[in-house]
Amino acid sequence: MSQTVDRALSILPLLAEGPADLGGVAERLGVHKSTALRLLRTLHEHGLVYRQSDQRYRLGARLISLAQEAMENLDVREIAHPHLVRLNEQVGHTVHLAVHEEDEVLYIDKVESRYPVRMYSRIGKPVAITVAAVAKLLLADLPENERRSVAEQLDYPMYTARSTPNADGFLKELAKVREQGWATDLGGHEESINCVAAPIRGADGRVVAAMSVSAPNVVVTAEELLTLLPLVRRTADAISGEYSGRTPVKEVTA
Amino acid sequence: MSQTVDRALSILPLLAEGPADLGGVAERLGVHKSTALRLLRTLHEHGLVYRQSDQRYRLGARLISLAQEAMENLDVREIAHPHLVRLNEQVGHTVHLAVHEEDEVLYIDKVESRYPVRMYSRIGKPVAITVAAVAKLLLADLPENERRSVAEQLDYPMYTARSTPNADGFLKELAKVREQGWATDLGGHEESINCVAAPIRGADGRVVAAMSVSAPNVVVTAEELLTLLPLVRRTADAISGEYSGRTPVKEVTA
DNA sequence: TGATGCGTTGCAATATCTGCAACGACCATT
DNA sequence: AATGGTCGTTGCAGATATTGCAACGCATCA
Numbered sequence: 061m062s063q064t065v066d067r068a069l070s071i072l073p074l075l076a077e078g079p080a081d082l083g084g085v086a087e088r089l090g091v092h093k094s095t096a097l098r099l100l101r102t103l104h105e106h107g108l109v110y111r112q113s114d115q116r117y118r119l120g121a122r123l124i125s126l127a128q129e130a131m132e133n134l135d136v137r138e139i140a141h142p143h144l145v146r147l148n149e150q151v152g153h154t155v156h157l158a159v160h161e162e163d164e165v166l167y168i169d170k171v172e173s174r175y176p177v178r179m180y181s182r183i184g185k186p187v188a189i190t191v192a193a194v195a196k197l198l199l200a201d202l203p204e205n206e207r208r209s210v211a212e213q214l215d216y217p218m219y220t221a222r223s224t225p226n227a228d229g230f231l232k233e234l235a236k237v238r239e240q241g242w243a244t245d246l247g248g249h250e251e252s253i254n255c256v257a258a259p260i261r262g263a264d265g266r267v268v269a270a271m272s273v274s275a276p277n278v279v280v281t282a283e284e285l286l287t288l289l290p291l292v293r294r295t296a297d298a299i300s301g302e303y304s305g306r307t308p309v310k311e312v313t314a
Numbered sequence: 315m316s317q318t319v320d321r322a323l324s325i326l327p328l329l330a331e332g333p334a335d336l337g338g339v340a341e342r343l344g345v346h347k348s349t350a351l352r353l354l355r356t357l358h359e360h361g362l363v364y365r366q367s368d369q370r371y372r373l374g375a376r377l378i379s380l381a382q383e384a385m386e387n388l389d390v391r392e393i394a395h396p397h398l399v400r401l402n403e404q405v406g407h408t409v410h411l412a413v414h415e416e417d418e419v420l421y422i423d424k425v426e427s428r429y430p431v432r433m434y435s436r437i438g439k440p441v442a443i444t445v446a447a448v449a450k451l452l453l454a455d456l457p458e459n460e461r462r463s464v465a466e467q468l469d470y471p472m473y474t475a476r477s478t479p480n481a482d483g484f485l486k487e488l489a490k491v492r493e494q495g496w497a498t499d500l501g502g503h504e505e506s507i508n509c510v511a512a513p514i515r516g517a518d519g520r521v522v523a524a525m526s527v528s529a530p531n532v533v534v535t536a537e538e539l540l541t542l543l544p545l546v547r548r549t550a551d552a553i554s555g556e557y558s559g560r561t562p563v564k565e566v567t568a
Numbered sequence: 569t570g571a572t573g574c575g576t577t578g579c580a581a582t583a584t585c586t587g588c589a590a591c592g593a594c595c596a597t598t
Numbered sequence: 599a600a601t602g603g604t605c606g607t608t609g610c611a612g613a614t615a616t617t618g619c620a621a622c623g624c625a626t627c628a
Binding site: 062063093094 | 604605606607608614615616
């Protein structure tokens with residue numbers, strides 16, 4: 061809606077790919093160098109981009125700290141955290157909390173496994189939306205038409221042989237997840253890693269977040285992991301209760 | 315330099331304080347509601363702000379994932395990470411990696427303590443710049459005049475009785491740190507937590523990052539923690555070597 | 569049902585941004 | 599040491615995108 065701002069903001073994802081010099085930015089933006097310069101300067105003043113010693117631009121520290129604050133404002137996260145920690149103490153494996161927003165599902169909290177073999181993931185990182193158990197729960201809760209349109213827009217990378225291959229399969233999986241009220245990812249993202257997940261609901265019953273327990277095959281088999289399901293669900297329900305109690309209807313994700 | 319962009323970007327820190335409605339944003343920006351609306355819309359299109367179900371705006375998920383990518387591009391982080399993990403395996407305590415940029419020092423990586431009592435911190439969070447051991451190392455490396463001007467601009471909150479009280483004390487501390495080549499924080503931020511830190515240098519000898527080991531009093535005394543200093547320094551030096559070997563002169567922070 | 573508050577839209581005025589061209593700094597090459 | 603090339607930077611005049619206004623629609627609430 062605002063051309064100038066639109067252009068300026070387009071610089072950010074561009075720099076997220078890696079540092080770039082003025083000319084490069086101008087070219088990819090399709091504007092004159094002088095224009096790019098002025099935009100970059102403005103971004104720089106706000107700390108969103110940083111100028112390295114070789115004069116090239118990259119994303120700045122302010123962006124990182126803003127994102128940090130953004131996460132700390134999420135009410136679910138705050139409420140859920142102690143529950144995640146407790147669950148982690150009980151089961152030992154990695155515990156994740158994720159939310160859905162627009163077209164992304166991302167981890168907003170994590171408690172690391174106590175086992176030496178750990179799964180790679182990072183708070184703030186978008187999750188593999190077509191296979192992750194938490195993503196299935198979050199998308200399964202969307203109204204039918206949205207679910208369909210989202211499913212059709214997605215890419216379906218075959219991370220492993222068990223990855224969801226296409227929109228059809230994904231929609232079926234979502235239907236199942238929606239009905240049973242929990243989800244799994246059995247080697248769909250990484251061959252040797254399994255997850256079980258449960259939804260966290262707001263006062264209106266809608267899913268506002270999802271949590272999961274993940275563990276590699278070498279630590280526990282998928283069957284063993286599934287025995288934790290009741291515990292995971294109980295934890296999620298406890299968070300739901302506390303969350304809906306504390307917040308009227310409004311707030312957070314969707 | 316660009317008014318529109320400047321205004322748009324000013325919305326971000328404002329929303330970082332918490333969700334706000336259109337009127338609120340317009341007022342704090344000092345512009346007409348319609349203007350604020352258009353700016354917010356543009357930010358929204360880029361996913362930097364999100365509109366909650368109660369119509370209020372808050373920071374969006376895209377911001378978080380951008381920040382994530384920003385960190386993953388930092389070369390030091392990538393090189394340092396395995397070393398941090400190894401150090402954590404050896405000593406068990408929390409290990410941090412931090413960089414300095416403009417007026418902030420922030421953690422860009424962290425390996426959690428294996429002990430149950432953990433220190434609170436979070437990747438991307440700006441550190442307490444006047445007391446943290448890593449901050450001292452990063453600032454101590456600045457040229458004298460910059461060091462002075464930074465020191466004088468800072469606030470000196472008394473987190474504990476041992477916090478650095480003022481610019482003078484801070485500059486003295488920086489001088490000491492600069493000379494000895496390592497730093498500590500003994501209860502300056504939280505009464506019961508101590509840290510030892512060492513600098514990571516680029517090929518030109520300048521400090522590009524700093525790493526620390528932190529542990530609460532209840533786990534090890536300050537004296538015991540200090541015995542880890544040689545190990546921490548060796549680790550930092552190893553990272554320095556690898557980092558300066560791999561990168562000409564340029565790149566990263568300053 | 570009327571009133572208040574909030575978000576939204578179309579429009580005309582003008583302040584703001586754009587692209588150009590020229591400049592200066594720096595580097596590499598000869 | 600001089601030359602050519604690359605890249606970032608600046609001032610300017612024209613063009614265009616942005617602004618604030620006022621009116622509207624839509625809620626909620628009395």
